[in-house]
Amino acid sequence: MKEFKRQAYQKLVEQSGGVSVESLFVLLGRVQDTFGCVPREVVRDLAARTGFSEALIYGALTCYKDFDVRPER
Amino acid sequence: MKERKVLTRRVGKYEPLDLKAYKDMGGLGGLRRALDIGPDSVIEEIKLSGLTGRGGAGYPTGLKWGSAAREKKTPKYFICNADEGELGTFKDKVLLDGDPWAVLEGILIAAYAIGAEQAYIYIKGEYEDTFNLWGKLAVEAKKAGLLGKGILGPVGLQVARGKGPYIAGEEFALISSLEMRRAMSRLKPPYPSQQGLFGKPTVVNNVETIANVPVILAEGAEEYLKLGVKDEPGTRLFSLSGDVKQSGVYELEMGSGTLRELIDEFGKGTISGRPIKAVQPGGGTSALLAADSLDCSLTTEGIRKVGSSIGTAGVIVYEQGKSGVDIVKGLMEFYGVESCGRCVPCRIGVVRMKEIVERFSDGKGTPEDLEQLRQIGKACVVASTCGMGQAFPLPVLSALELFGEDFETVISKVPA
Amino acid sequence: MSEVYLEIDGKKVRVPEGTTILEAASSVGVDIPQLCYDPRVRPMGSCRLCVVQVESQAGLAISCNTEAAEGMKVTTENEEIAAIRKTILELILSEHRVACTSCDKDGACKLQDYAYRYQADEERFGRAARRDARPNYASDSEAIVYDRDKCILCGLCVQYCEEVLMAEALTFAGRLGDMQVSTAFGIDLFKSSCVLCGGCIAVCPSGAMVERAAIGKGREKDLIKTRTVCAYCGVGCQLDLSVDSKTNKIVKVTSEPDYIPNKGNLCVKGKFGMDFVGHEDRLTTPLIKRNGNFEQATWEEAIKLVAERLNNIKTEFGPDSIGGFSSAKCTNEDNYIFQKFMRAAGGTNNVDHCARLCHASTVAGLARAFGSGAMTNSIDEIKHAKCIFVIGSNTSEAHPVIALYIKEAVVRNGAKLIVADPRDIELVRFARLHLRQRPGSDVALINAMCNVIINENLLDKDFIEQRTEGFEQMAGVVAEYTPEKVAEITSVPAELICEAARDYAKSETASIIFSMGITQHTTGTDNVLSLANLAMLTGNVGKEFAGVNPLRGQNNVQGACDLGALPNVYPGYQSVEEPAKGEKFEKAWGRKLSAKTGLTVIEMIHAIEEGKIKALYMMGENPALSDPNLNRTRAALEKVDFLVSQEIFLSETAQFADVVLPSFCFAEKDGTFTNTERRIQRIHKALKAPGETRDDWQIICDVSTAMGYPMQYEDAAEIMDEIASVTPIYGGISYDRIGSVGLQWPCPDKNHPGTKYLHKGRFTRGKGKLHAIKFQEPAELPDKEFPFVLSTGRQLYQFHTCTLTRKSKSIQQVSPTGYVELATDDAERYGISDGDSVQVISRRGTVTTLARVTPGIGRGWLFMPFHFAEGPANMLTNDALDPIAKIPEFKVCAAAIKKLVIG
Structure with a gap:
């Protein structure tokens, strides 16, 4: 897992033309490819910005072996 | 017997990002004609051509398009399924890498015909180079006015990269995936053309299917029908x-x-x-x-x-020389971890069948195991939700039928 | 809707189009096995047990997702189908830890039932491996247990949480083999977006999710289920109390999808808030205060003492020196008896109850505008409204089950939701428009909406002409309230006001839902009248799916009002000042009655100060925590000569009492409650009451008899018969008619089916009256010293003064103590961080509580839940009253906040 940098994440969001429901999967793919994982911070942020719940995004991510998310317990 | 290169005729003949070269070789002719005749006629033309899906299910493409086009809900979406996950299948990659503009042309025609302003191409995770190519291709296409606010009106293309599961290649699982949900199949009806991506009318076509579209439009359905x-x-x-x-x-x-x-x-x-x-x-x-x-x-x-x-x-x-047990073991190793978990027969059946096949492979199978394979296999075929659950037992069941002695010979001699 | 005919197992079935085969079969008693169907969520189709054979169709059909079609011939069971089902069950059992011997679900487990039916071999495909006992998201929850080894991954809990509650706390996590139900990142349930409704437990078919407190406390066969009505808010959810008769304890609370009005849905209070019933702190004997200390007493002593003191005071100071607080928690029968006692035995109309603090202004306002003050439409209609205007109601927290209907209307049926609330309440997430009005500026806001509707000609002219009066005067006043001007008063942008007005007026059916954010103001009656104006201008009253819908706060506050626990009316809103009504009741009750309107709750407290009230009889109220300006209230309770408290716990108020009389709680009673949609429902005794406690009406009858006005009834049913004989709107009510679905008043005679929505064709008062209402500022505005506006209200987990809810561990875990919400900006300015101890100060008092910093509230505004005895918000609130309804202004007072520096 590479170090998560807020700035780098924000840049990624900008490059993806902002956050939208329609591009969420693509954006999270880029987060994974860039950081080697999807940090909870990102899930929380994207949930707040898309109206999706954290649980829904988390649950979805865990179904893909190429997304790396870690439960907190 | 000879190859008949229709879809592959330009493969390897030009630099993949070179739109001009593509045009010089006759590219975009289908799109131009589509714009001339309008969406309804495009759909008619596709129906007339008899084109069916090349992803496995073989559903008539024109019907899919027609039913999505009829839906009043907007926006609509078009998805090109490039999540080529089926074992022994690697033909879409040839088109994606070798003649990407033709695939894009097909996508644009489809989006135009059904009235979608947002299209996606969902590329198998392992095809990293393909994914990178398509990222660049989308930029080129935007520059050339094919995407963005271009000649077709606004059309966006999102290039998505698959993140692993085999099942994402299934129509609804793919849609779920793009919705940032778990890649799981769904009950039908409603069909994607009625309630697909984000609940909106959606068409999902395989790469090879969509690569046929420019050909049909450029040459006309009548000409196309002469093939095959x-x-x-x-x-x-x-x-x-x-x-x-x-x-x-x-x-x-x-x-x-x-x-x-x-x-x-x-x-x-x-x-x-x-x-x-x-x-x-x-x-x-x-x-x-x-x-x-x-x-x-x-x-x-x-x-x-x-x-x-x-x-x-x-x-x-x-x-020859391979045992029926070896054959199905290889298959079950792959499919045995790929159920989406949506429905019971597939979710549990696939695991149990994998275990039983492994027992045979280890020389520990029993006559009871044979019966169980048949029983579980049948339940999966009959009662599963989607194509995967309905189909993964078929090679096992056919192996039992054709090569039963391969299984009999490895039944454990040691009484349990 | 058109219907289809089909044949299922040879039975002819007729069902509406769109019905699934599974539902059609169930309607004729054919039970198709399924483990993942629930009528409240979309078909899951995950268990695949419900496969059936449809004649002339290849393969098998999934009956939960296949619509019944004309002429279909369905076979639900044959050899092939049975074999498939058996295999599927055996597959499930190969993953489900079969532990029926120690499982709470034993005997109520669908998986067990089907395994038995198909004689499935639990080890046919191997024995389920026991997974390692890693903790999961529910391991530390007091409420819920999740046993992964029993989970069959049907997904119903996840689907219910997402589709019905829309809480989205649960998800599937992990890939095949490791799949499980989880919260986001596996965080503790009580830290997630879970609202503890317990729906996941209710839908779980396999015993994977159960109530933690119920484990080992009894299986289906050990328990006796009694159907009754929830004792918390006014929704009136029907539920089943499962009681172990050996221990006389409630083991669990459940509800079923066919129960009205909640469709089996519950909130945390109904599901996990019943620990109070058998709690060790319950009062068990009468108490008499001697030398400042309570001493146990016999009923004879206590009743004699109460009767003597009341009679003496009555003789010495006159009947109006006695006052009574009836109770919105008690039954209709209790309330009827209580007010009859006060009026006939006491000779006074000084009887009131806590409706004064919640919906007095609704009753006053709607009576003036329409002629009767209750929810005009039914709960179930909400989900079909095209537009819903929620103002001053945090529905998701105060009336959680009604919020489900609102969300369903929006998410499933496409309704437009407008929320007007100073805070970002949960419903805002579903709203098209959020109007964040300054607390206390509602009249201006609603007038501006009316202004837009008139100016843009969005009126229902026919309705106004034929069914209302007062339009000209009203329009004259409203004309002054342009959106631009009102934007300045309310701080809601003019454009938003216009859009809200248009959404509301242009929708075919628009329903207004309001609660205490509207009523608890010195302008409460005006607020309600304004809403009535809005509805009448657009013809949105007197029809289905529309209306003006006040949500009542207590389980039986509607009934307490209906049955005359009010100082100005007899049962059925018959005025005490109208001679004909007086005569009627004098005749019925055989006593001379007072024709003078009595005092309200707050007025009685104030009258104690003046020495006018000498004795107070409280049936279950807790003004020592619930009333505004607590210091003043408590001083009055201290001062009053004689205070009787009829209670189930020694509440804050009971501690002031001279005599405490222990009574039954709802679970120990027979009777009726009337819910917010005017539905009279039966409650049933589920367990034995503790100690020497007695039923409320029984106690009152005994006191009354001892005072020389004998009252005697065989049972609650007999009281209801008397109620029906004197109360026209309840005229057709009797226990044998109420049944399991209840009856909605008005129900004037025994053949009347009850009334789903009011004012159809004609208002109760004849023509609807439009009122010209001018905006007035609240009684107390912020200034230099007290720069904040403080509002109080409810939160989801606690109820009223926590007397009941705080007995629940599950609730304590999520809601341990009180707090004050303030805006992030303000917190920064005052150097306050989330979780800091702070002092909140008003002209009337100071309380210490914890800060909750949130972007969800406007700058300059504070919010406090009023439930908590530590940091009681009502130390701060203003007891200024609405001049008509006499409701205090809980929702606005001026306050200051500062960080508490310790040491």
Whole structure:
């Protein structure tokens, strides 16, 4: 897992033309490819910005072996 | 038997990002004609051409488009399914890498025909180079006015990269995936054309299917119908692999030869020279055919008649010397971890079948195990939600039927 | 809707189009096995047990997702189907830890039932491996247990949480083999977006999710289920109390999808808030205070003492020196008896109850505008409204089950939701428009909406002409309230006001939902009248799916009002000042009655100060925590000569009492409650009451008899018969008619089916009256010293003064103590961080509580839940009253906040 940098994440969001429901999967793919994982911070942020719940995004991510998310317990 | 290069005619003939070269070789003719005749006529043309899906299910493409176009809800979405996950299938990559503009042209025509302003291409995770290429291609296309607020009005293309699961190649699982949900199949109805991505009318087409579209539009359906046989026009890209000397992707006119000819002439026979034991003609979930069934015509109907299916046209060859147990073990190793978990028979059945096959492979199978394989397999075929659950047991069930003695011989001699 | 005919197992079935085969079969008693169907969520189709054979169709059909079609011939069971089902069950059992011997679900487990039916071999495909006992998201939850080894991954809990509650706390996590139900990142349930409704437990078919407190406390066969009505808010959810008769304890609370009005849905209070019933702190004997200490007493002593003191005071100071607080928690029968006692035995109309603090202004306002003050429409209609205007109601927290209907209307049926609330309440997430009005500026806001509707000609002219009066005067006043001007008063942008007005007026059916954010103001009655104006201008009253819908706060506050626990009316809103009504009741009750309107709750407290009230009889109220300006209230309770408290716990108020009389709680009673949609529902005794406690009406009858006005009834049913004989709107009510679905008043005679929505064709008062209402500022505005506006209200987990809810561990875990919400900006300015101890100060008092910093509230505004005895918000609130309804202004007072520096 590479170090998560807020700035780098924000840049990624900008490059993806902002956050939208329609591009969420693509954006999270880029987060994974860039950081080697999807940090909870990102899930929380994207949930707040898309109206999706954290649980829904988390649950979805865990179904893909190429997304790396870690439960907190 | 000869290849008939229609979809693959430009493959490798130009630098993939070079739009001009594509145009010089006749590219964008289909799109121009589509714009001339308008969306309704485009759909009519596709219906007329008899084009069916090349991803495995073989549903008539024109019908899908027509029903999505009729829906009043907006926005609509078009998705090109490039999550080529089926075992023994690698033909879409040839088009994606070798003639990407034709695929894009097909996507644009489809989006135009159904009235979608947002299109997606969902590329298999392992195809990293392909994904990178398409990222650049989308930029080029925007520059050229094909995407963005271009000649078709606003059309966006999102290039998505698959993140692993095999099941994401299933229509609804793919849609769920793009919705940032778990890649899981869903109950039908409603169909994607009614309630697809984000609940909106959506068409999902396989890469090869969509690559046919510019051809049909440019040449006209009538001309296209001259390819192949009645009821099954056009060509198919056969992925040939397994125990053959020469693996590869071969584009053949429908019905232009037999399965045996394909294997012998293009595959140059088996690696060891031993006779063929079995063949899967339609990817890893198609039923096994024994060597005496290979003289069937390379059509959907021809293969169906001998007890299997054309599926993705991924032809996997197994030579003599391999046991039926080995064959299904290899398959179950793959499918045994890929159920989406949506429905019981597949979720649990696939795991139990994998375990039983492994027992045979370890020489610990029992007669009871044979019965269980049949029982679980049948329940999955009959009661599963989607194509995966309905199909993964087919090779196992056919192996039991064709090569039962391979299983009998490894039944544990030690009483349990 | 058209219907289809089909044949299922040879039975002819007729069902509406769109019905699934599964539902059609169930309607004729054919039970198709399924483990993942629930009528409240979309078909899951995950268990695949419900496969059936449809004649002339290849393969098997999934009956939960296949619509019944004309002429279909369905076979639900044959050899092939049975074999498939058996295999599927055996597959499930190969993953489900079969532990029926120690499982709470034993005997109520669908998986067990089907395994038995198909004689499935639990080890046919191997024995389920026991997974390692890693903790999961529910391991530390007091409420819920999740046993992964029993989970069959049907997904119903996840689907219910997402589709019905829309709480989205649960998800599937992990890939095949490791799949499980989880919260986001596996965090503790009580830290997630879970609202503890317990729906996941209710839908779980396999015993994977159960109530933690119920484990080992009894299986289906050990328990007796009694159907009754929840004792918390006014929704009136029907539920089943499962009681172990050996221990006389409630083991669990459940509800079923066919129960009205909640469709089996519950909130945390109904599901996990019943620990109070058998709690060790319950009062068990009468108490008499001697030398400042309570001493146990016999009923004879206590009743004699109460009767003597009341009689003496009555004789010495006159009947109006006695006051009574009836109770919105008690039954209709209790309330009827209580007010009859006060009026006939006491000779006074000084009887009131806590409706004064919640919906007095609704009753006053709607009576003036329409002629009767209750929810005009039914709960179930909400989900079909095209537009819903929620103002001053945090529905998701105060009336959680009604919020489900609102969300369903929006998410499933496409309704437009407008929320007007100073805070970002949960419903805002579903709203098209959020109007964040300054607390206390509602009249201006609603007038501006009316202004837009008139100016843009969005009126229902026919309705106004034919069914209302007062339009000209009203329009004259409203004309002054342009959106631009009102934007300045309310701080809601003019454009938003216009859009809200248009959404509301242009929708075919628009329903207004309001609660205490509207009523608890010195302008409460005006607020309600304005809403009535809005509805009448657009013809949105007197029809289905529309209306003006006040949500009542207590389980039986509607009934307490209906049955005359009010100082100005007899049962059925018959005025005490109208001679004909007086005569009627004098005749019925055989006593001379007072024709003078009595005092309200707050007025009685104030009258104690003046020495006018000498004795107070409280049936279950807790003004020592619930009333505004607590210091003043408590001083009055201290001062009053004689205070009787009829209670189930020694509440804050009971501690002031001279005599405490222990009574039954709802679970120990028979009777009726009337819910917010005017539905009279039966409650049933589920367990034995503790100690020497007695039923409320029984106690009152005994006191009354001892005072010389004998009252005697065989049972609650007999009281209801008397109620029906004197109360026209309840005229047709009797226990044998109420049944399991209840009856909605008005129900004037025994053949009347009850009334789903009011004012159809004609208002109760004849023509609807439009009122010209001018905006007035609240009684107390912020200034330099007290720069904040403080509002109080409810939160989801606690109820009223926590007397009941705080007995629940599950609730304590999620809601341990009180707090004050303030805006992030303000917190920064005052150097306050989330979780800091702070002092909140008003002209009337100071309380210490914890800060909750949130972007969800406007700058300059504070919010406090009023439930908590530590940091009681009502130390701060203003007891200024609405001049008509006499409701205090809980929702606005001026306050200051500062960080508490310790040491």
